[in-house]
Amino acid sequence: MSITLDPWGYAAIEDYEKLLEEFGIKPVKDMISLYSLDHHFFARNVIFGHRDFDTWLEKLKAKDNVAVLTGFMPSGSPHLGTAMVYEELKYFQQKGAYVKIAIADAEAYAVRREDRGDLIKRGVEFIAHAIAWGVNPEKAEFYFQTNMTSSYYRLIQMFSRKVTEAEMRAIYGDVSPAKIMAALTQAADILHLQLEEYGGFKYVLVPVGIDQDPHLRLTRDIADRFENELGLKRPSSIYHKLLRGLDGNKMSKSRPEYAIHLDDPIELAEKKLMNALTGGRATAEEQRKLGGEPLKCMIFELYMYHLVRDDNELRDIYSECVNGKILCGECKRRAISKLRELMITHSENYNEVINQVEKYVKKPSF
Amino acid sequence: MSITLDPWGYAAIEDYEKLLEEFGIKPVKDMISLYSLDHHFFARNVIFGHRDFDTWLEKLKAKDNVAVLTGFMPSGSPHLGTAMVYEELKYFQQKGAYVKIAIADAEAYAVRREDRGDLIKRGVEFIAHAIAWGVNPEKAEFYFQTNMTSSYYRLIQMFSRKVTEAEMRAIYGDVSPAKIMAALTQAADILHLQLEEYGGFKYVLVPVGIDQDPHLRLTRDIADRFENELGLKRPSSIYHKLLRGLDGNKMSKSRPEYAIHLDDPIELAEKKLMNALTGGRATAEEQRKLGGEPLKCMIFELYMYHLVRDDNELRDIYSECVNGKILCGECKRRAISKLRELMITHSENYNEVINQVEKYVKKPSF
Numbered sequence: 001m002s003i004t005l006d007p008w009g010y011a012a013i014e015d016y017e018k019l020l021e022e023f024g025i026k027p028v029k030d031m032i033s034l035y036s037l038d039h040h041f042f043a044r045n046v047i048f049g050h051r052d053f054d055t056w057l058e059k060l061k062a063k064d065n066v067a068v069l070t071g072f073m074p075s076g077s078p079h080l081g082t083a084m085v086y087e088e089l090k091y092f093q094q095k096g097a098y099v100k101i102a103i104a105d106a107e108a109y110a111v112r113r114e115d116r117g118d119l120i121k122r123g124v125e126f127i128a129h130a131i132a133w134g135v136n137p138e139k140a141e142f143y144f145q146t147n148m149t150s151s152y153y154r155l156i157q158m159f160s161r162k163v164t165e166a167e168m169r170a171i172y173g174d175v176s177p178a179k180i181m182a183a184l185t186q187a188a189d190i191l192h193l194q195l196e197e198y199g200g201f202k203y204v205l206v207p208v209g210i211d212q213d214p215h216l217r218l219t220r221d222i223a224d225r226f227e228n229e230l231g232l233k234r235p236s237s238i239y240h241k242l243l244r245g246l247d248g249n250k251m252s253k254s255r256p257e258y259a260i261h262l263d264d265p266i267e268l269a270e271k272k273l274m275n276a277l278t279g280g281r282a283t284a285e286e287q288r289k290l291g292g293e294p295l296k297c298m299i300f301e302l303y304m305y306h307l308v309r310d311d312n313e314l315r316d317i318y319s320e321c322v323n324g325k326i327l328c329g330e331c332k333r334r335a336i337s338k339l340r341e342l343m344i345t346h347s348e349n350y351n352e353v354i355n356q357v358e359k360y361v362k363k364p365s366f
Numbered sequence: 367m368s369i370t371l372d373p374w375g376y377a378a379i380e381d382y383e384k385l386l387e388e389f390g391i392k393p394v395k396d397m398i399s400l401y402s403l404d405h406h407f408f409a410r411n412v413i414f415g416h417r418d419f420d421t422w423l424e425k426l427k428a429k430d431n432v433a434v435l436t437g438f439m440p441s442g443s444p445h446l447g448t449a450m451v452y453e454e455l456k457y458f459q460q461k462g463a464y465v466k467i468a469i470a471d472a473e474a475y476a477v478r479r480e481d482r483g484d485l486i487k488r489g490v491e492f493i494a495h496a497i498a499w500g501v502n503p504e505k506a507e508f509y510f511q512t513n514m515t516s517s518y519y520r521l522i523q524m525f526s527r528k529v530t531e532a533e534m535r536a537i538y539g540d541v542s543p544a545k546i547m548a549a550l551t552q553a554a555d556i557l558h559l560q561l562e563e564y565g566g567f568k569y570v571l572v573p574v575g576i577d578q579d580p581h582l583r584l585t586r587d588i589a590d591r592f593e594n595e596l597g598l599k600r601p602s603s604i605y606h607k608l609l610r611g612l613d614g615n616k617m618s619k620s621r622p623e624y625a626i627h628l629d630d631p632i633e634l635a636e637k638k639l640m641n642a643l644t645g646g647r648a649t650a651e652e653q654r655k656l657g658g659e660p661l662k663c664m665i666f667e668l669y670m671y672h673l674v675r676d677d678n679e680l681r682d683i684y685s686e687c688v689n690g691k692i693l694c695g696e697c698k699r700r701a702i703s704k705l706r707e708l709m710i711t712h713s714e715n716y717n718e719v720i721n722q723v724e725k726y727v728k729k730p731s732f
Contacts, residue, residue, distance in 0.1 A: 106523040113527065116595070146520040153519040154512040154730065157472040160547035161479065168543060177534060177550065180543045181526035197731060229482070230732065364520065365563065366596065 016048050016241060019210060023217070025049040025239060031057070039091045041084070041240060043311060044304055047207075049239040051216065056236035059203040060097060067193050067202040068092045069235075071102035071145075071186065072130075074123035075112050076253055079261045080306055081209070081243040082126075086133035087306075088207040088240070089140070097205070099140040101130060102189045105364065106145040110178035120144070120363055128357040129262050132349035142361040145185055151197035155188040155230075156181075162225040163218070171214050187219040190235050191226075203236065210239040243305055246276035246298045262350070266343055270336050273299070279321070280328040291322040292331075299328070299335045307338040382414050382607060385576060389583070391415040391605060397423070405457045407450070407606060409677065410670055413573075415605040417582065422602035425569040426463060433559050433568040434458045435601075437468035437511075437552065438496075440489035441478050442619050445627045446672055447575070447609040448492075452499035453672075454573040454606070455506070464568070465506040467496060468555045471730065472511040476544035486510070486729055494723040495628050498715035508727040511551055517563035521554040521596075522547075528591040529584070537580050553585045556601050557592075569602065576605040609671055612642040612664045628716070632709055636702050639665070645687070646694040657688040658697075665694070665701045673704040 020027055028050050032042045035057045041047040060066045070085055072078070078086075093099050103123035108114045127142045163184065168175045172183060193202045206216060216237045223232040245251040245258035252258075258276075260269050279293030279300065294300035300321070308314045320326040386393055394416050398408045401423045407413040426432045436451055438444070444452075459465050469489035474480045493508045529550065534541045538549060559568045572582060582603045589598040611617040611624035618624075624642075626635050645659030645666065660666035666687070674680045686692040 106520070110523060110527040116524075146523060147516050148519070149516065150513050150519075151731065153514070153516075153522075154472070154732070156519075157476060157512060157547055157551065158482075160543040161476040163543045165540065165542045174531065175541050175543075176531045177526040177529045177541075177546045180546055181523055181550075184543065184547075185523065195732075365517065366520070366561075 016210065019213075020049055023213060025051060025210075025213065026053075028053065028238065035061070039087075040309055040311065041088065041091075041305075044314075045241075046084070046305060047088070047238050047240045049210065050237060051220070052234060052236040053205070053238050056203050056205045060095060063096070065098075065200065065202040066096075066205065067098045067100060068205045068207060069100045069102070069190055069193060070207055071104045071189050072123075072126045073104045073108050073112070074119045074126050075108050075114060076256075077122070077261045077263050078126055078129045079251065079259045080302070081251055081259070082129070083133055083262060084209075084240055084243060084305065085207060086130050086135060088238075089130065090134040090136075092205065092207070093136055093139055098202070099135065100193060101127065101135075101140060101142045103127065103142065103144045103361075104182075104186070104189075106185050107182040109146075111182050116364075116366065124357055124361065124363065125263075125354070127361055128350055128354040129346075131353045131357065131360070132346055133262075137357075137360045140360075144361070144364050145189065146364045147362055148188075148192075149197070151195055152188050152192045155192055155195075156184045158226070158230075159184045159187055159222050162222065167218075167221075171218055183215065183218060186215050187222050190216075190219045191223060191232050194232055195230070201231065201233075203233075206235050206237040208237060208239060209242050211242060213237070213239065244298060244301060246272055248277040248296075248298055260339070262343070262346055264343070266340055266347075269339060269343055273302075273336055273339060274332055276332070278328040278332070284327055287327055288324040291324040292326075292328065294318050294321045297321070297328075299331055302335060302339070307335060307342065382576065385579075386415050389579060391417060391576075391579065392419075394419065394604065401427070405453075406675055406677065407454070407457075407671075410680075411607075412450070412671060413454070413604050413606045415576070416603060417586070418600060418602040419571070419604050422569050422571045426461060429462070431464075431566065431568040432462075432571065433464045433466060434571045434573065435466045435468070435556055435559060436573055437470045437555050438489075438492045439470045439474050439478070440485045440492050441474050441480060442622075443488070443627045443629050444492055444495045445617065445625045446668070447617055447625070448495070449499055449628060450575075450606055450609060450671065451573060452496050452501060454604075455496065456500040456502075458571065458573070459502055459505055463571070465501065466559060467493065467501075467506060467508045469493065469508065469510045469727075470548075470552070470555075472551050473548040475512075477548050482730075482732065490723055490727065490729065491629075491720070493727055494716055494720045495712075497719045497723065497726075498712055499628075503723075503726045506726075510727070510730050511555065512730045513728055514554075514558075515563070517561055518554050518558045521558055521561075522550045524592070524596075525550045525553055525588050528588065533584075533587075537584055549581065549584060552581050553588050556582075556585045557589060557598050560598055561596070567597070567599075569599075572601050572603040574603060574605060575608050577608060579603075579605065610664060610667060612638055614643040614662075614664055626705070628709070628712055630709070632706055632713075635705060635709060639668075639702055639705060640698055642698070644694040644698070650693055653693055654690040657690040658692075658694065660684050660687045663687070663694075665698055668701060668705070673701060673708065 028047055089099050105119050105123050108119045131137050165175050172179050192198050193204050220234040223234045226232045247258045276298040279297035281287040394413055455465050471485050471489050474485045497503050531541050538545050558564050559570050586600040589600045592598045613624045642664040645663035647653035
């Protein structure tokens with residue numbers, strides 16, 4: 001059997017294309033060569049959609065004021081899905097963008113009902129992991145939502161005036177005070193970088209998983225409503241596919257055995273990977289005959305997203321699999337070896353960073 | 367006809383007593399001699415009810431940390447109703463309490479949809495009027511809600527977690543984002559004074575018109591819910607009756623001709639007063655025979671609240687009226703003379719203060 005499927009196409013692509021149509025998100029494909037987007041997330045269609053990314057890239061090219069902003073909910077510990085955002089931040093930072101990272105401690109406290117002490121500790125860890133992954137702390141800024149200055153909060157309060165109950169209900173399903181605060185706070189995270197008080201107007205790009213688009217839609221509407229009053233402009237955004245759990249389902253905190261966390265002991269990570277869902281056939285014989293199904297395989301997904309940077313190597317792995325030249329056990333051992341390397345490096349970096357991280361972020365006092 | 371009615375009793379007292387029963391507000395009467403409350407608002411039952419005022423007075427007596435906090439919505443300009451709060455602040459300040467005054471600019475912007483520039487200007491004017499009325503700016507602190515530091519906003523965000531949609535709907539009738547923000551911001555106004563970041567725990571008294579009690583009830587519930595986590599305690603509060611408009615109805619911005627504003631030109635104020643509803647009879651003859659009805663008279667209400675401080679003088683006026691010895695025209699001229707004196711003094715003070723007030727409060731930057 002020869003290669004007929006484009007491994008860059010990805011199994012669940014139909015679902016994502018539906019999203020493009022339904023919400024007016026544009027495909028990113030056309031822009032890859034136009035703007036020399038040389039990250040494998042683009043080439044492999046992991047980052048598959050955007051809003052106004054072209055505007056932002058033009059400003060980046062013109063060395064205008066551009067920034068990348070993202071937020072992390074300091075809940076649990078970062079996993080390989082979180083690392084996709086770290087990877088994007090690192091990439092745009094290298095391209096010359098200023099990076100700002102929010103720790104969504106206000107939201108975690110209010111919506112997820114986490115203990116304040118725990119989530120402040122975790123917020124610091126999320127930052128240390130970002131730096132360990134390669135985000136340059138000298139060219140980035142980190143903050144806790146609850147530690148911001150008054151101009152930021154003034155935005156939240158102003159935004160509350162131009163958002164209706166019906167709108168909140170349509171986007172979030174409920175209008176509890178906690179949800180409303182969280183939503184308006186996210187909008188302030190994204191838009192505060194345009195204020196004079198925070199260094200003057202910047203074109204802001206928000207790289208997120210596609211599940212976060214509702215927040216972006218609300219934020220764009222808010223920006224429109226405050227364009228005259230505050231000079232706010234719509235943010236740009238790019239959307240990546242969600243790295244699935246090792247069982248092939250959406251990752252979930254209630255099934256930690258199917259997600260590889262950056263702070264997992266290496267043996268645990270290996271064990272999780274050995275139990276991953278693959279695209280293997282019922283028997284070895286059958287697999288040698290029919291070949292495996294890499295697009296159904298969580299190991300292949302890990303190769304695509306994180307473990308194999310070289311496109312030729314990825315193509316070879318794909319080919320070996322669909323031609324039945326390699327079985328799942330061997331392939332998993334190969335993946336484990338790559339994962340081990342990645343995690344050992346990361347862990348070494350992390351241990352170096354964690355004791356210095358507090359010089360890069362002020363912890364909230366309560 | 368002899369005096370049988372107690373002028374301190376006040377016409378609408380039945381309504382207020384219903385409030386006492388329904389909401390568990392306690393009458394303030396019993397405490398007047400116990401704590402030597404020597405302001406005519408107490409003696410005349412204008413301040414008629416309270417929650418935990420006794421606790422606060424004990425702390426005041428013990429020279430423990432006590433504070434009085436109130437907020438002004440910088441909408442329109444202050445009138446003689448607003449001045450009741452100024453009067454209370456001045457009184458408790460003289461008794462040794464620390465005074466803090468919030469300008470509710472966030473709320474005015476979000477709920478009343480006022481222009482930001484206008485309301486910042488008006489906020490400054492509300493403060494100048496407070497100082498002109500006698501609040502000592504050296505022993506008080508003034509702030510705009512949108513100008514606070516992060517600990518205050520952290521409270522708002524934390525509060526959002528422990529307030530439900532149903533609860534907000536029950537208290538405020540709607541759950542628009544603006545209303546929710548405004549309600550939680552008011553709670554932070556009242557409770558932030560207990561935080562380490564704002565000088566450490568203080569017993570807080572909130573003097574308000576009775577219509578503000580729903581906010582106090584919510585704030586007390588919030589304090590209970592954060593007692594363990596943040597060490598918050600319920601605020602104390604005292605309630606005054608609402609000074610009615612000169613037509614006998616609740617004051618309203620849509621009928622400015624029935625409210626005397628502190629910045630009214632004196633001729634306008636006089637004209638408004640001449641048109642006030644009185645307790646006069648149909649004819650002069652009838653009034654001489656039956657006497658007037660001071661408890662139905664807005665001029666008498668002004669005497670009670672603001673224009674006559676001396677109890678004997680007030681009693682004489684009452685007596686003259688009910689005995690038909692004075693008619694409304696003459697009585698109004700007497701009131702005008704007193705009002706003129708009050709307003710000229712206030713206006714002189716105000717003109718002195720307005721140019722210096724910005725040294726006592728930082729204006730928001732947008």
